[in-house]
Amino acid sequence: MDFRLTDEQVARRKEIYKVCEELDKKKPKSWLGFESPFDNEEGWAFHRYCAKEFAKRGWLALSWPKEYGGTGTMMDKVLLAEARGYYDLPGSDIFGISMLAPTLIAAGSEELKKEFLPKIANAEIMFCELWSEPNAGSDLAALTASAIKKGDEFIVNGQKTWNTGAHYADWAFGVYKSDPNAKKHHNLTFILCDMKSKGITVKGIPYMNGAHVYNEVYLDDVHMPAKYVVGQENEGWAVVNVLAGFERSNIDMVMGLVRGVEDLVKFCNENKRDGKPLAHDPMIRNKIADLAASVEAVRTLAYRVADQQNRNEMGLMDAAAVKIFASELLEKFGQISTDILGPYGQVKQSKFAKLNGTAEYNYQACFVPIVSMGTNEIQRNIIAWYGLGLPRMK
Ligand SMILES: Cc1cc2nc3c(=O)[nH]c(=O)nc-3n(C[C@H](O)[C@H](O)[C@H](O)COP(=O)(O)OP(=O)(O)OC[C@H]3O[C@@H](n4cnc5c(N)ncnc54)[C@H](O)[C@@H]3O)c2cc1C
Incomplete structure (x- = not known):
């Protein structure tokens, strides 16, 4: 590949660093590092503030295709990440921007793209990830939280764990067992859900440094509309793999x-x-x-x-x-x-x-x-x- 930046990229980088330098001056005193957005109200408010500042310049959708609001390339996204890293700034939802959005672009329906991509790009909603369970981490496909289809919704029950930022997130993407009789890897469904839904309880897992970043999430008869399934019902494993690639x-x-x-x-x-x-x-x-x-x-x-x-x-x-x-x-x-x-x-x-x-x-x-x-x-x-x-x- 050619490592040289184009003139346009050089100009964009200059602008990005200028904005980040200004945001750096507004950082709260309690700020310590990359997990600070989830640790307290002040950190979360600063995360959202920075996200709005980036959103209004179109920088949260830099790498997306133009038809979904994209204003640049993956390289521009890296330039923003470099500047944010240099000034230790939040403002890019790791779950929404870095994982779910590219997954929706690759594997989501047009309806889901139309509903969620603008909200993600405008920093209106932030996500968390409901995958791991007490007995399903490395072997994620062994998960047991169930999603049973009833009419046009799924009724979801079970427990998730280690869910970073679930206590602040507006929405979650999760994976659930939707067919108890089907073969492993063909029995899971990937569903988006509003974290304010009835039946969701979030409990903090105290971290050794005293921070509250991670959580357990209990799902008790949560109604998740079937229109929020990403990919095909029972074929959520394929979506998990697409998202994991972006995550890693x-x-x-x-x-x-x-x-x-x-x-x-x-x-x-x-x-x-x-x-x-x-x-x-x-x-x-x-x-x-x-x-x-x-x-x-x-x-x-x-x-x-x-x-x-x-x-x-x-x-x-x-x-x-x-x-x-x-x-x-x-x-x-x-x-x-x-x-x-x-x-x-x-x-x-x-x-x-x-x-x-x-x-x-x-x-x-x-x-x-x-x-x-x-x-x-x-x-x-x-x-x-x-x-x-x-x-x-x-
Ligand atoms: C700080 C933190 C944040 C996290 N955030 C989230 C989140 O936001 N959302 C979410 O859903 N999950 C999250 N996770 C969960 C994370 O994905 C799991 O912890 C991880 O996948 C490991 O699963 P486990 O903890 O169950 O360990 P286990 O799967 O029980 O593994 C225990 C040990 O055995 C090893 N092991 C297991 N199987 C094999 C094998 N086949 N070959 C070799 N070694 C093996 C593992 O490497 C590990 O060292 C988070 C975890 C941590 C610690």
């Missing part, structure tokens, strides 16, 4: 590392240990250089993914590889920055906190992408089976 290849989460490395370098130039600047320590220099090289590699990967998605050539193996590389880089960054900051890396929101307490926060949050979106062990299996043709082991 979404590299927005690592875009903040460019700034993260810059901040670490600054910290090492300005702080001393045993009378010597940290930047003189060969071990530290080595670690930062290693990080910087990986960040450059992930940026190149992001451009490649954008190029592949523009041509609808994102395969299962590519998405799995991106997910592994990006999540393990985040983990490495969390570990290295905490090591370099020493005891200061263990506090946040304290007078002793350095770099705004982000090292402590990142350290506790960095394992999340390794497990969520399908664990990295499962991603390695996908690469082995679909990418390399290795046999499945019992």
Whole structure:
């Protein structure tokens, strides 16, 4: 692929960075990082505010086809992700913008596209994902929450778990067992539902750092209109796979590392240990250089993914590889920055906190992408089976 930006893209990038720089000044004091939108009212309000600012410029639909409001390409979406990452800004609903919208474009009916794409592009509604269950994570197809069809709706019962942001989301996309007698992978239906529907109870799962980001969701005789089925009834597994590809290849989460490395370098130039600047320590220099090289590699990967998605050539193996590389880089960054900051890396929101307490926060949050979106062990299996043709082991 050609890595050079067009003149139009250069101009757009300049405009995007300018808007993000202004939004950065409005960030609430409680803001700590990529999961802050879900942690408190202030974070959520800022997420929605940024989303509206991007929406009014048409930036939430950048990569969509023109007939659905698209105003650019996948590459423009990457430029926005880079700028948001640099300023650590929210404003792009990971579930609505990065996962559901491209899935609807690829596999949804015209009615669903017409109803949901404008609301997503205008930041009117935000989504959450109701997939995992207490006994169905890696083996998602073993899920038991049921959706029984009655007339023109499904009656849904069961429990979902680990649902990020479900306590704030307006809508959810979920997958349910709709035919108890059909074969595995042909018995699931993918349905959108209003989170205000009667019978939905959301209960927080306390996270080890004290944040409320994740939830359990209980579904008790919830009526979901059949018109909100994506794809075919009982063939929701195919839709799950399309969405999972977009979920795993979404590299927005690592875009903040460019700034993260810059901040670490600054910290090492300005702080001393045993009378010597940290930047003189060969071990530290080595670690930062290693990080910087990986960040450059992930940026190149992001451009490649954008190029592949523009041509609808994102395969299962590519998405799995991106997910592994990006999540393990985040983990490495969390570990290295905490090591370099020493005891200061263990506090946040304290007078002793350095770099705004982000090292402590990142350290506790960095394992999340390794497990969520399908664990990295499962991603390695996908690469082995679909990418390399290795046999499945019992
Ligand atoms: C922080 C966080 C946020 C999440 N957000 C959401 C969300 O918003 N919505 C949602 O629906 N889900 C969400 N999830 C759920 C996530 O997708 C599951 O946790 C994940 O798929 C793993 O499932 P599990 O937790 O049931 O672990 P298990 O499937 O029980 O796996 C346990 C361990 O066994 C390994 N393992 C299992 N099977 C195999 C195999 N065949 N080969 C090799 N190793 C294997 C796994 O890799 C893992 O290490 C989230 C999870 C976390 C931790």
